[in-house]
Amino acid sequence: MRGFLRAVSDQIKLALAIRSLLPPRPADAEKRAKAREDRFRALLRYANENSPYYRKRFQGIDLATCAITDLPTFNKSQMMANLDDVLTDRALRRADLERFMSDPANIGAYFKDNYAVCHTSGSQGQPAIIVQDKKAILTTFAAQFARGKPLTRRFLPYLHKLLNPARFAIVTQRPGFYPSSTFFNYFPERARRYIKLQRLSVFDPPEVLVKQLNDGQPNFITSYTSALETITRELQAGHLKLSGDLEQITNISEPLPEPIAERVEKAFGVHVTNIYSMAECMALTCGCLVTHGSHLNDELAILEVVDANNKPVPNGTPGSKVLLTNLYNLTQPIIRYEIDDIVTISAKPCKCGSLLPLIESVDGRSKDQFWVDVNGQIRDLPYYVFLLALHTETDLAEHQFLQTGVNTFVMRASALPGRTLSAEKLRQLVKQSLTTEGLADVIRFDVELVDRIEPEASGKVRRAKNIFGPPPEAPSGQQPLMAEG
Ligand SMILES: [Zn+2]
Numbered sequence: 076m077r078g079f080l081r082a083v084s085d086q087i088k089l090a091l092a093i094r095s096l097l098p099p100r101p102a103d104a105e106k107r108a109k110a111r112e113d114r115f116r117a118l119l120r121y122a123n124e125n126s127p128y129y130r131k132r133f134q135g136i137d138l139a140t141c142a143i144t145d146l147p148t149f150n151k152s153q154m155m156a157n158l159d160d161v162l163t164d165r166a167l168r169r170a171d172l173e174r175f176m177s178d179p180a181n182i183g184a185y186f187k188d189n190y191a192v193c194h195t196s197g198s199q200g201q202p203a204i205i206v207q208d209k210k211a212i213l214t215t216f217a218a219q220f221a222r223g224k225p226l227t228r229r230f231l232p233y234l235h236k237l238l239n240p241a242r243f244a245i246v247t248q249r250p251g252f253y254p255s256s257t258f259f260n261y262f263p264e265r266a267r268r269y270i271k272l273q274r275l276s277v278f279d280p281p282e283v284l285v286k287q288l289n290d291g292q293p294n295f296i297t298s299y300t301s302a303l304e305t306i307t308r309e310l311q312a313g314h315l316k317l318s319g320d321l322e323q324i325t326n327i328s329e330p331l332p333e334p335i336a337e338r339v340e341k342a343f344g345v346h347v348t349n350i351y352s353m354a355e356c357m358a359l360t361c362g363c364l365v366t367h368g369s370h371l372n373d374e375l376a377i378l379e380v381v382d383a384n385n386k387p388v389p390n391g392t393p394g395s396k397v398l399l400t401n402l403y404n405l406t407q408p409i410i411r412y413e414i415d416d417i418v419t420i421s422a423k424p425c426k427c428g429s430l431l432p433l434i435e436s437v438d439g440r441s442k443d444q445f446w447v448d449v450n451g452q453i454r455d456l457p458y459y460v461f462l463l464a465l466h467t468e469t470d471l472a473e474h475q476f477l478q479t480g481v482n483t484f485v486m487r488a489s490a491l492p493g494r495t496l497s498a499e500k501l502r503q504l505v506k507q508s509l510t511t512e513g514l515a516d517v518i519r520f521d522v523e524l525v526d527r528i529e530p531e532a533s534g535k536v537r538r539a540k541n542i543f544g545p546p547p548e549a550p551s552g553q554q555p556l557m558a559e560g
Contacts (some may be wrong), residue, residue, distance in 0.1 A: 092217030096372070099430050111374050115143070122408035125163035130407055140535050143377060148385060148398055148411045151195075151203050152491065155469060162206060162321065162407055164190075172204055176252045177467060181262035183250070185209065190406065192262035193257040194466040195354040202466050205254075210259050211404045215358040218372050222431075223325070223348065240268070244274045244293035246284065246302050247328075248459050250298050250513065252466060254354035255327055258283035271528070275301045277457050278512040280449070285314045288495030294322045300329040301444070301455055307342045321345050325362055327352070336367045340555045351418075351437050356401040360434060365427035369434045370422075375403050378434075379411070380418050382494040393436070445478045449517055453546040456514075458539035464508035468501065470494035478541040483519045489527055498522040524551045 098108055117435045119138040124127040132147050154161055158169040160539060162497045167190070175186050176194070186192050191450045193214050250256050262272065275284055275292040277299060284306065288296075297308070309315040324339060324347045334428040339347050348362025351369040359376050360369035371378055380394035381387055388394045397418050400410040421433040461476050461484070470492045479485050486505065490496040508517045 089220075090215060092213055093221045096214075096218050096221035096374075097206075098222060098293065098483060101430065104430070106549065109372055111377075111402070112375065114378065115400070118400075118402055118405065118410070119146075120538065121163065122406050122410065124410055125165075128160035129410070129449045130250050140236050143379070143411065144387075144409050148413055148542075149409070150413045152414070152472070154205050154409075155222055156491075158204060164406060165228045167206060167406075173467070176204075179290070182252065182256075186227070191257055191261050193252045193254050193354055195254065202469060202471065203354070204469065205395075207404045207406045208406050211406065214375065215258060215499065216262070216445065218358040219377060220362060221415060222370070222372070240271045241295060242293045243292055243295045244273045244275060244298065246277055246290055246296065246298035246306075248278070248457075248463055250274065251463060253463065254352075255356060256535050258357055262339070265289055267479060274376075276512075277513070278460060280452075281305055282314070285309045289316055292318055292320050294320050295325065296321065297327060299323040299457065299459075300326055300331050300335055301457055303339050303347070304335060305455060309337050310342050317343070323348060325350060331367055333367060351434055353399075355412060355414075355415065356399055356404070359399070363425060363427050363429065363433065365387065365462065366425060366433070366435075368425065368429035368436070370420065370425070370429050370435055373431055375400055378418070378420075378432075380420055390420045390432075393417050393419045393438070405421045409547065423453045443482070443537065443539050444545075445476075445539060446542060447482050447517055449514075457471050458515065460508055460512055461505060461539075464504040465501075468496070468504060476527045476539050477538065478539075479498055480543050482517055482522075483543075485521045485523060487523045487525050488516070489525050496524055497547075 085176045105334070119141075123138055124130075130290075132149075138398060142243070147483055158528050164188070172186065172192055175181050176192055186206070189208050190206050191209070192204065195205060215489055221541070240407065245259055247255050247259075250260055251436055259272065271291075273287065273293060275287050279287075284302075284431045288306065296303075298306075305325065306315055310317070321343060323345055324343060326336075326347055326349045331347065335465045337348070346364060347367060348364060349367045349369055350362045352359040354375050356512050358372055359378070362369055362373055377400040379387055379398040379400075380390075380392075381396060383395040383399055385398065394417065397414050397416055398411045399409060399414055400411055417436075417438040419437075421435040423435040424430075445458060447454055447456045465471060465474060469489060470491050473487075473489045477485045477487070484502060488498075488501055502520065503523065505522075506515060507519055509518055
């Protein structure tokens with residue numbers, strides 16, 4: 076009975092959260108602005124009262140009246156160096172969180188029955204730990220349900236969905252403690268009865284993926300740009316056979332270059348939505364249903380697009396970085412947190428009619444395409460296979476992976492100040508990850524410990540750098556995906 080009541084109450088909470096996030100109407104503008112301001116002040120107050128780190132940083136600032144630009148900025152190294160003091164639940168300890176995440180049996184489980192824990196993807200160099208409570212996770216789902224998918228316009232009747240659960244294919248890494256996985260690991264039980272979730276791995280060979288997708292006949296496919304390119308090639312080759320039930324494709328975790336979006340859309344005949352988010356704020360945006368931009372969920376986060384000196388740049392102009400303030404995660408306050416992405420917010424209203432700000436483009440997480448030769452067959456190798464291995468190495472300051480030859484790779488790594496890294500431990504971590512993906516016998520891998528990693532001429536470190544070149548006889552469209560960020 077208690078379980079039943081809790082389930083009903085969870086469902087009501089989800090329904091209310093979804094309702095509060097339905098696409099805004101012009102008449103709501105004032106009410107929404109006030110709600111955002113209230114949330115912002117509540118966050119500052121809460122951080123000041125419960126986080127010793129923020130209390131120190133906020134000294135001398137009138138939190139009831141200050142502008143956001145009066146507050147100090149924050150970055151990943153500061154967050155990780157002071158994590159115990161940043162967290163607002165004084166019972167949370169970094170060492171306990173790390174221990175919890177070191178056990179794969181805890182994937183999808185709540186720490187202390189209330190906290191979802193994950194690592195950042197590490198695409199900015201250093202992995203970090205992110206803790207959010209159940210309410211914050213619910214907000215993430217609610218935003219996606221309310222704004223992310225065309226079927227939410229038919230939110231009711233429930234009955235229809237109960238009889239015809241929407242089929243989702245999620246093509247990512249294998250389940251783990253990384254952001255996009257966390258989202259699906261914690262998918263609310265009550266929502267599961269309206270959907271059928273098929274989780275596939277980007278590391279499977281294309282023929283395995285194709286068979287699973289042919290069997291599952293998804294209505295929705297969510298994946299990374301590189302995997303979307305792969306399944307597009309398989310569709311064009313006639314291997315992938317979808318019977319017309321597909322409604323939408325969603326790109327996550329990687330920038331989506333316009334030519335690729337167009338190629339995928341043309342092949343599948345459905346819109347590709349593009350979500351810009353990160354572990355620090357998974358509910359940051361929802362994909363626009365008309366363009367390939369993302370709409371900022373501006374009651375859940377503040378995103379300041381700034382130049383190198385943290386001065387705001389006007390809409391329509393790309394910044395040098397963004398400062399993120401997460402308005403819904405009170406457990407681990409993230410206030411004016413620096414992220415090295417080059418973001419452009421549109422100066423014009425979006426074609427789709429949404430009143431939410433449009434993030435037109437995101438660049439900066441630049442990486443080259445890696446590839447491997449598996450028994451004479453050339454396959455794309457997502458850089459994630461290496462990143463995944465590093466999630467538990469929180470003494471890591473910077474990393475870079477190099478493809479130096481056919482199936483040979485080198486990792487360069489530097490430690491945080493005052494910490495040391497073991498090349499042997501890093502080698503073992505990567506080997507484990509490669510073994511999980513069935514690639515341990517294929518790839519030769521070396522580790523170089525260095526003091527620092529030299530950035531490119533653009534000032535950015537290229538995390539995945541192919542110094543060997545594309546595979547022989549690369550079919551067109553397999554060039555490195557990203558221009559220099
Ligand atoms: Zn739009």
